[in-house]
Amino acid sequence: MKLENSLRVTRQRRILLEQLKLSDAHPTASEIFDAVRKELPRISLATVYRNLELLAEKGLIQLVGTAESRQKRFDWNPRPHCHAHCVRCGGVADIEPSPEINALLRGSVDSLRDFEVLAARIDFLGYCPQCRATVPRCSE
Amino acid sequence: MKLENSLRVTRQRRILLEQLKLSDAHPTASEIFDAVRKELPRISLATVYRNLELLAEKGLIQLVGTAESRQKRFDWNPRPHCHAHCVRCGGVADIEPSPEINALLRGSVDSLRDFEVLAARIDFLGYCPQCRATVPRCSE
DNA sequence: GGGGCTTATAGTAATAGTTCCTATTATTAT
DNA sequence: ATAATAATAGGAACTATTACTATAAGCCCC
Structure with missing residues (x-):
């Protein structure tokens, strides 16, 4: 498995994407953090943010949300x-x-x-x- | 002039709305703050935020922006x-x-x-x- | 399947936009 | 004008996000 465009397949990245794909609820970064932490208790919140941004940038997931809500939400479905x-x-x-x-x-x-x-x-x-x-x- | 719905017409509110209506550039809160400050040097940034939110809530202006940009922008045109x-x-x-x-x-x-x-x-x-x-x- | 180059991570500090708090001031109804 | 009430200034607090850096892990090539 290669994520595309020279993104390395790290355990963190793989599990993050797996967890995101488990839900249609468009979770926030910290909700995703909590979910991933169950499998990777030592993962850093910064890693979650970095990868969400990166994956969205590469078009593998999408950022959703409105100007009124302070926190960003993510959608596993990039279409x-x-x-x-x-x-x-x-x-x-x-x-x-x-x-x-x-x-x-x-x-x-x-x-x-x-x-x-x-x-x-x-x-x-x-x-x-x-x-x-x-x-x-x-x-x- | 009455703003509607028991909003008092304060100098701050009036000038804020005036300034916003001068531009189609969809300014940020701090840009609006800077513009208003030229007329009201002692206005507080909190006042600007409070009123922008209030005016948007009442439907007199609208909040615009996307999930990716950290700062909110405002449109004088509520339509x-x-x-x-x-x-x-x-x-x-x-x-x-x-x-x-x-x-x-x-x-x-x-x-x-x-x-x-x-x-x-x-x-x-x-x-x-x-x-x-x-x-x-x-x-x- | 190990060495080395390179990217990613953890943990934490820093940032920035926004919201909250409170004593004081201004507006409005009477 | 007065009283009742809402709004303001100024600053502190909050919180989501980003930046930083030493350490660790992928990945490519042999």
Whole structure:
């Protein structure tokens, strides 16, 4: 197994990626740290951060998140898709892109002249089903 | 002038909003701080942060930015539109939504069942025209 | 399958953007 | 004007992330 582009296959890197792939919950760096620590108790948080950044840079995973949440979240699936962010619990869910969205994600937008698109991102903010059920709502 | 929803009209708040509206550059909190300080030399950075958050919460301005940039940026225009984020210089430009995008922004997405959408966000990451011209490129 | 080059790691310190705290001041309703 | 209440300045605290450095581990070639 070679990770690509001269990334060495270290035990830390392998287990980090394994753990990330176990979940669709888009965990934060420290959640990933906690998970990996169960197998590698001596791993450093800095190693987790370094590798998450590196793997995202190489396109093997993706960084997700919004401007409002302080912490970054990661998605094991590097393929373009949309995310729904709960403004209450911070949870992130995958959204299956419709054909129209897929067209957008591939970059067919007029007003973008001269801006070279590397990635398009569509995010929805709102309440996830759980929070929706328990949030106090205005009745107006 | 009343700001809405029991927000008091303080000198700080008024000038902050004025300054923000002077620019389409989507400034950061500290850039706004610097601009406001020219008129209000004794304003506190905490005041700037507090008000930016408050105004965004009330829907009078909007928070923009991506998970990769550490600092938040703000847009005086609260109406839904898209943004192009330069991955090199961090600059943000407004993108005029096409009709199809507008449909998305209004919330017509299938797979979102049970997730209550408060806002949709479409962001493009890439190189702005300036950076595009000066970034060293691979010729492959 | 061992030597040596090179990259990665652990552990910790440092950074930076943001938020919190509290005594004081300003705004608004009356 | 006065009283009630919300907002501010200034600085301390917080926290996610990044930087640093001596040590350890992959990997390539023989």
